[in-house]
Amino acid sequence: MRFQPGNGGIPVQNSEAVTVEHEAHNPALLHHFADAQQQKNAASLGMWLFLVTEIMFFGGMFCAYLVYRLNHFNAFAAGSQQLSILLGATNTAVLIISSVTVVLAVKAAEAGKRKVLVGYLVVTVLLGMTFLVIKGFEYREKFEKHLVPGPTFQFTDTFDDNGKQIPVNPKETELFFSLYFAMTGMHALHMIIGCGLFSVLAILAWKGHYTPGYYTPVENAGLYWHLVDIIWIYLFPLLYLISRHS
Amino acid sequence: MATIGIPANQAPVSAPKLNYLNNGHTLKSWLLTTDHKRIAILYLISVTFFFFIGGFFAMLIRLELLTPQGDLMQADTYNKVFTMHGMIMVFFFLIPVVPAVLGNFLVPLMIGAKDLAFPRINLLSWYLYIVGGVLMSHVMLTGGVDTGWTFYTPFSTDYTNTKIVEAGLAVFIAGFSSIFTGLNFIVTIHRMRAPGLTWDRLPLFIWANYATSLIMILGTPVVAITIVLVAVERLFHLGIFDPRLGGDPLLFQHLFWFYSHPAVYIMILPSMGVVSELIACSARKRIFGYKFVALSSVAIAVFGFLVWAHHMFVAGISLYAAMIFSFLSFSVGVPSAVKVFNWTATLYKGSISYATPMLYAFGFIGLFTMGGLTGLMLATIGIDVHVTDTYFVVAHFHYVMVGGVLMGYLGGLHFWWPKMTGRMYPEAWAKLSALLVFVGFNLTFFPQFILGYLGMPRRYWQYPPEFQTLNVMSTAGASILAAGYLLPMIYFVWSLRYGKIVTEPNPWAAAGLEWKTSSPPPTFNFDETPVVTWEAYNYDEIPAWERRHPGAK
Numbered sequence: 001m002r003f004q005p006g007n008g009g010i011p012v013q014n015s016e017a018v019t020v021e022h023e024a025h026n027p028a029l030l031h032h033f034a035d036a037q038q039q040k041n042a043a044s045l046g047m048w049l050f051l052v053t054e055i056m057f058f059g060g061m062f063c064a065y066l067v068y069r070l071n072h073f074n075a076f077a078a079g080s081q082q083l084s085i086l087l088g089a090t091n092t093a094v095l096i097i098s099s100v101t102v103v104l105a106v107k108a109a110e111a112g113k114r115k116v117l118v119g120y121l122v123v124t125v126l127l128g129m130t131f132l133v134i135k136g137f138e139y140r141e142k143f144e145k146h147l148v149p150g151p152t153f154q155f156t157d158t159f160d161d162n163g164k165q166i167p168v169n170p171k172e173t174e175l176f177f178s179l180y181f182a183m184t185g186m187h188a189l190h191m192i193i194g195c196g197l198f199s200v201l202a203i204l205a206w207k208g209h210y211t212p213g214y215y216t217p218v219e220n221a222g223l224y225w226h227l228v229d230i231i232w233i234y235l236f237p238l239l240y241l242i243s244r245h246s
Numbered sequence: 247m248a249t250i251g252i253p254a255n256q257a258p259v260s261a262p263k264l265n266y267l268n269n270g271h272t273l274k275s276w277l278l279t280t281d282h283k284r285i286a287i288l289y290l291i292s293v294t295f296f297f298f299i300g301g302f303f304a305m306l307i308r309l310e311l312l313t314p315q316g317d318l319m320q321a322d323t324y325n326k327v328f329t330m331h332g333m334i335m336v337f338f339f340l341i342p343v344v345p346a347v348l349g350n351f352l353v354p355l356m357i358g359a360k361d362l363a364f365p366r367i368n369l370l371s372w373y374l375y376i377v378g379g380v381l382m383s384h385v386m387l388t389g390g391v392d393t394g395w396t397f398y399t400p401f402s403t404d405y406t407n408t409k410i411v412e413a414g415l416a417v418f419i420a421g422f423s424s425i426f427t428g429l430n431f432i433v434t435i436h437r438m439r440a441p442g443l444t445w446d447r448l449p450l451f452i453w454a455n456y457a458t459s460l461i462m463i464l465g466t467p468v469v470a471i472t473i474v475l476v477a478v479e480r481l482f483h484l485g486i487f488d489p490r491l492g493g494d495p496l497l498f499q500h501l502f503w504f505y506s507h508p509a510v511y512i513m514i515l516p517s518m519g520v521v522s523e524l525i526a527c528s529a530r531k532r533i534f535g536y537k538f539v540a541l542s543s544v545a546i547a548v549f550g551f552l553v554w555a556h557h558m559f560v561a562g563i564s565l566y567a568a569m570i571f572s573f574l575s576f577s578v579g580v581p582s583a584v585k586v587f588n589w590t591a592t593l594y595k596g597s598i599s600y601a602t603p604m605l606y607a608f609g610f611i612g613l614f615t616m617g618g619l620t621g622l623m624l625a626t627i628g629i630d631v632h633v634t635d636t637y638f639v640v641a642h643f644h645y646v647m648v649g650g651v652l653m654g655y656l657g658g659l660h661f662w663w664p665k666m667t668g669r670m671y672p673e674a675w676a677k678l679s680a681l682l683v684f685v686g687f688n689l690t691f692f693p694q695f696i697l698g699y700l701g702m703p704r705r706y707w708q709y710p711p712e713f714q715t716l717n718v719m720s721t722a723g724a725s726i727l728a729a730g731y732l733l734p735m736i737y738f739v740w741s742l743r744y745g746k747i748v749t750e751p752n753p754w755a756a757a758g759l760e761w762k763t764s765s766p767p768p769t770f771n772f773d774e775t776p777v778v779t780w781e782a783y784n785y786d787e788i789p790a791w792e793r794r795h796p797g798a799k
Contacts, residue, residue, distance in 0.1 A: 032360035032438075032770070042363040042437040049429045049463055057467035060501050064475070064486065072492055149484045171485065172492035178484035182475065 028214040040216050047220040051227045054190075058231055061186065065179050065238060072172040077243035078155075079176030082147055084138060088240040091134050095229045098127035102222045109215035114208060117218070121202035124225065128195040135188055142177070149178045180239055187235060190228045197221050265668070265766040280365035281769055286351035287666070288372050293347060294735065296338040296379060299386075301728065303331035308690075308724040314711045324707035325392035326408070332395030333413060334386075337420050338379050340651055341509060344516035345427055345462075346375070348658045349455045351666060353431055355760035356449050358440025358778065360770040363433040364426075371426035378420030385409045385416060394705065396506070399487040399498040403479045410480055414473040421466045421473075424512070428462025431455050440759070442778035449758050449782050450526075450539055454519025457543035461508045461515075461550060469505035472498065499561055503554035511550040513647055514614070515543055517654025518585055521607045524657050525589050527756045528604035529596025532783040535588040542581035549578045559627055560634045568627055575625035582618050586611060601754075602676035606657025609684045613649030617642060620695065635705070638698025641691045649687050656683070656734060663738065664753050668766045669745030675737045682730030689723025757783050 033039040069076045105120035146154040155170040201221055204210070210218055266283045270276075276284055306327045310318040319327065350368065354361055362368050385391060391413045393402045402410050435448075435456050475486050476498070485491020487498040526533045533539055555563055555571040563571075589611060598604065620642040623629050633639060656679075663671050693716040698704075702713050709717070752761040763772050780787070 030365075032363075032365065034775070038437060042433050045436055046364060046367075046429055046433045049432055053425050053429070053463050053467045056464055057471050060468045060471035061475070063501070064497055067494065067497055068492070071494070075492070150482060169492065171490070175485050175492040178479075178486050178491075182478060182484070182486070186471075186474075 036213065043216045043220060047223050051223060054227055054231075058183075058186070061179065061183050062234070062238075065183065068175055068179065072169070072175065073243075075168045075170075075172030076176045078168045079173045079180070080240065080243040082142075082145065083180075083240045084141070085240055085244075087134055087138050088236050091131050092232065092236050094127050094131045094134070095232050098124050098131070099226055099229045101127065102225045106215070106219050106222045109205070109210050109218040110212060112212040114205060114210075117205045117210065118202050121198050121205060121218075125195050125198045125202065128191055128198070132188060132191055132195070135184065139181075142181075147177050149174045149181065153177070183235055183239070187228065187231055190231070194221075194225050194228055197224065263764060264768060265764065266769045267667070267766050269769050278369070280361070280369050282350050282354050282362045282365065282368060283666075283767065283769075283771075285368050285372050286347050286349075289342065289346040289350060289375070292372075292376060292379065293339055293343050296334055297343075297731075298735075299383075300331055300335040300339055301731065303327050303334070305724065305728060307331060308721040310707055311709070311717045312721045314709050314714055316707045319707065321707050322392065325394075325705070326390035328705060329391050329394050330386050333391065333417070334382065336395055336509070336647075337417050338375070338382060340513040340647055341424055342375060342420075342427070343513075343651065344520065344655050344658070345431070345455055345458055345512075346372075346423075348451075348520060348655070348662065349431065349458075349516060350427070352662065352760055353434055353452060353455055354438065355665075355763070355767060355771055356452055356758055357435065357438060357443055358759050358772060358776045359434060359438035360772070360775075362430045363438055364430050367426050368430055371423040371430070374419050374423035374426070378416045378418075378423065381412060381416035381419065385413045396502060397473065397476055397498075398502075399476060399479075399495045400489070403476055403487060411477045414477045418470050418473050421470045424462050425466045428459035428466075431459040432463070435459075440776050440778055443759075446537065446540075447778060447780070447782050448540070449519075450522035450533060450536070450543070451516070451519035453540040454515045454522070454543045457547040458512050458515045460544075460547050461512050464551070465505040465508045465512070468501060469509075472501040472505070475501075496558070496561060496563065499558050500555065503557045504551070507554040507557060508547070508550040510643070510647060511546055513651045514654075515546060517610065517651045517658075518543065518614075520654040520658035520661075521589065521610045522585075523756075523758065524603045524607040524661055525592050526783040526785065527661070527754055528599050528601065528607065529593050530599075530785045530788075531592055531596045532781070532785060533588065534591035534594075535584070536782065538584050539588050542584040545581040546578060549574065549581065553578055553625075556625055556630070559630045572625050572627050576622060579618065579622050579625075582614075586615055586618075602671070602673060602680055603657045603661035605677060605680040605684075606653050606660065609680060609687075610650055610653035610657065612684075613645050613653060613687065617645030617647075617650055620645065633698050635703055636698035637694040637702050637704055640704050641694035641698060644691045644694075649691070652731075653683070656680075659734070659738075661754065661756075662760075663741070664748040665751075665760060665765045665767070667742060667745070668748050669741050670748060670753065671734075671741045671745060672737050675733060679730050679733040679737075682726055682733065684730075686723050686726030686728075686730050690720050690727050691723070693717070693719045693723075755788055757785055757788060 029036050029039060033042065101120045101124045105117055105124060108116040108120055142148055146152050153170075153174050155168070155173045198221060201218060205218070266281055270279075276288065279285060279288075306318070307324075310316065310324060310327075316324070350362070353359075389408055391408045391410060392406055393408070393410065397410065397414065435452060439448075478484055479486045479488065479493075485493045487493045487495050489495060522533055522539060553571060553575040555567060556575045559568050559572075589607075620638070624633070624639065624642055660671055660676055663669070697713055697716050697720075700713070702709055748765050751763065751765040753765075754761070759776055759778070760767075762776060
């Protein structure tokens with residue numbers, strides 16, 4: 001395998017060594033890969049490893065949440081009552097639909113349907129933004145009810161849905177909301193990054209960067225999006241649902 | 247395959263061949279390079295810079311401890327000095343040093359690739375390291391941090407008024423540099439190996455870096471989120487680790503050590519890989535028990551994740567948890583001992599050369615064994631309760647992290663210096679430095695074992711007068727050690743201009759693929775992608791160095 005000429009101005013070592021034996025020129029193929037398949041495999045493995053680091057990153061917070069939920073069960077149950085299942089469930093639905101549009105986008109890229117691809121990418125961004133807006137309304141509600149941790153935090157509503165009194169230390173409920181904001185905030189940050197990522201992809205797709213022979217960025221960004229979705233799929237029951245069975 | 251791969255005679259020596267060093271001379275061609283070898287050189291410079299900053303703080307510590315009373319500085323300053331020493335040495339020197347310098351340079355060369363899988367991410371990771379380093383320097387120059395490198399809560403979240411958030415951000419950013427390096431290595435080793443280079447033909451340095459990279463990508467995100475939580479708690483007064491708000495400081499310690507204990511293996515594993523290379527080449531033998539040495543790296547990486555709570559035996563964890571973690575900590579000794587025994591077995595009946603790299607490798611085996619055995623003592627709960635937070639612990643981890651890591655790093659740097667620069671270092675001076683480092687190191691840190699056992703606590707700026715003799719010995723040793731570290735810095739720079747030019751690409755007659763291209767290598771490493779048909783360390787098929795240099799001693 002010879003080095004390809006014209007790879008970003010990097011000179012080739014032996015001037016006589018350049019032969020034009022490489023297969024059909026693929027502008028997306030970087031010089032240090034032997035072929036497109038190797039490049040794609042490398043990018044894909046790299047993305048999966050990155051997702052592993054993301055799981056470990058969120059794993060730290062999930063671990064903290066589970067430990068504290070065990071230690072302060074009543075306070076966490078009472079805090080959980082304050083979250084809106086309706087908004088949370090709506091957001092879950094929005095994200096699941098967005099995952100479907102991501103899959104369709106990848107499929108469109110694979111088939112080389114440029115306009116369809118751009119369409120699905122844009123819809124995905126819009127769904128992501130919908131999620132963020134709904135999340136914003138939820139946050140506003142928490143501000144209004146003084147449920148944001150800090151000096152203004154107040155927690156007096158210690159009754160569950162059936163009107164039963166729950167013995168709760170408000171400080172411990174504040175801890176619940178600390179974790180609620182830390183976890184959903186970090187998730188929202190990932191959603192914002194995802195929306196930015198997909199906007200760039202949409203522009204590049206519109207310009208025709210992706211072909212059936214090269215759409216790795218779409219595929220890998222899709223993996224990222226699915227992971228952020230899955231994290232929400234875990235956050236939703238943990239924060240909103242599992243303490244409500246009483 | 248009797249004539250395997252010593253293309254020494256074919257290499258054009260006289261004509262100045264285009265290599266990675268003379269391929270572009272502008273500053274831009276360095277700062278925007280995606281060549282893994284140039285990035286390794288960038289790392290070499292920046293890591294050395296931070297090593298000497300951290301070393302400067304170490305000298306301040308040793309100077310202060312020369313006398314029992316506080317005369318150079320008082321408690322507050324001393325707290326900041328040892329904290330900055332720890333943070334800079336751990337996060338900006340020991341963790342990146344071997345993977346980012348030697349690993350970056352050698353991983354693609356050793357597996358016959360043209361570059362790492364993601365050259366631009368590699369460059370990004372250097373820039374992240376620099377941004378983190380600049381931020382840490384800013385913290386250092388504007389007041390420092392006084393929590394110790396461990397950021398323990400609630401001191402870090404509620405009490406100290408030093409720059410925790412900035413220092414945390416610096417560590418966070420440098421952490422991503424480490425994650426990207428690890429990710430790059432794993433993908434490269436999986437996907438970029440030359441044809442024929444199967445897993446059981448990989449050099450042990452590659453195995454070691456692979457295991458290191460696993461820890462980097464699995465552990466670093468956890469400390470990243472932990473530091474984010476500390477910063478958030480400090481900035482917004484959330485009660486995540488604050489017991490008054492229902493939080494649990496122990497949880498912080500668990501999360502912190504979940505990364506920071508495996509981080510020790512991030513430091514030591516690549517050096518172990520280096521030592522495997524040095525020993526095989528210097529003894530002219532295939533490494534004894536190749537598969538065991540290779541898999542012991544992975545085993546250390548895996549076991550390393552299961553032992554973190556041995557840092558917390560006195561912190562209030564349950565006795566049963568402590569027993570389990572004690573047992574698991576002992577189990578790390580098994581793969582570590584496999585390595586040491588197999589190196590020793592490799593040396594047995596080898597024709598050993600005592601060039602500088604091998605001296606460093608010997609130093610590594612000695613110091614690492616000391617560090618490892620005292621580690622087993624510390625894993626024993628009864629002893630640990632007695633010596634927790636004393637100088638015994640300080641001496642133990644310096645034997646592993648400084649004695650081990652730096653010996654491997656310096657040995658590797660000498661060994662691959664002709665590969666990296668095309669010139670030899672001065673052998674006599676280098677042997678002197680190896681000697682100085684070994685003697686100075688033992689004189690510095692062995693007395694600290696005794697001090698710790700006698701009960702001198704760490705992190706105090708003054709001590710009872712009866713500890714002075716041992717402390718003076720330690721400070722004297724530190725001065726010798728400093729000379730031992732400055733010396734290579736001087737003669738390496740000297741050798742760039744005056745060192746003997748390597749007339750053939752493989753001055754050690756070493757077996758690795760990295761020696762089958764010219765020294766220094768061309769930008770894309772190999773003119774032809776090599777095809778590997780031989781096992782690693784096929785030294786029985788390569789004439790010994792002495793035989794090829796009959797005149798040399």
